[in-house]
Amino acid sequence: MLKAVLAAGALVGLVAAAGQASAAEVQVKMLNKGAQGTMVFEPAHVKLKPGDTVRFIPTDPGHNAESIKGMLPPGAQVVKGPLSKELVVKFDKAGVYGLKCTPHWGMGMVFVAKVGQAANLADAEAVAAKAPPLAKKRLTASLAAVK
Template sequence: MEKAMTPSRALLAAALIAATCASTQAAEVTIKMLNNGPAGMMVFEPPFVKIAPGDSVKFVATDKGHNVETIKNMAPEGVAPVKGALGKDETITFDKEGVYGFKCSPHYIMGMVALVAVGANLDNLEKAKGLDQNKMAKQRFEPLWAKAEGK
């Protein structure tokens, strides 16, 4: 003979299921592409985010002159490059762990870069750090590398 579930047990089971579902939902983080921000002119804000695999980042073009584009060789192996259109928002879902470097193509020379760290396995970090960058991009990446390393 089966025992009926008491109302308090049913409520507890429903709460556990809801908590499990809520904790597994993917998050979306927003990064704005700005003409002026806390770090100066032509910046991504924030310039660094740490997310979990399956999460998304929405790059918001606050001006028609900005775009988001993957920096060549600054993404995990096998990940397709991104090249957003000028003045358009771009939402990217990150399924593979690692670091991803982004630039605004027209303003890269001014150091307009961002770094997204996905998960705990950042195997491509040293390779990304070793890539040749222009002077402004290199300066702006320095504190971002430290954040990716947890410093």
């Protein structure tokens, strides 16, 4: 009996280890109002491993997720999701990624993902510095948070 319990425990351990090795999915809500204010991605920043995905969920309609020009690693795919639709983005290449909601860029609706080592962090910070004031504020905070 004890032997069987130990075997079952070992099996659970193996399954858990396999789960950690495979890609993870993070869910990000697109909201009119969240804990950090109006027009937000929630969470506003995440740390990922290469191959992980983010599912952008249109909890409130009228939002999307689009790559911010110059805020993605060299060779990474530019994304532009449709308004009010769910979008799943796979982050294959290491680096820092900035995304925005197209209609609410000026209101600071931005998102940052750091995947593995962020070799392009200085470039991303330079882009953030030139963003509209609210976007700049949130991008700068998120870039600092994932550093």
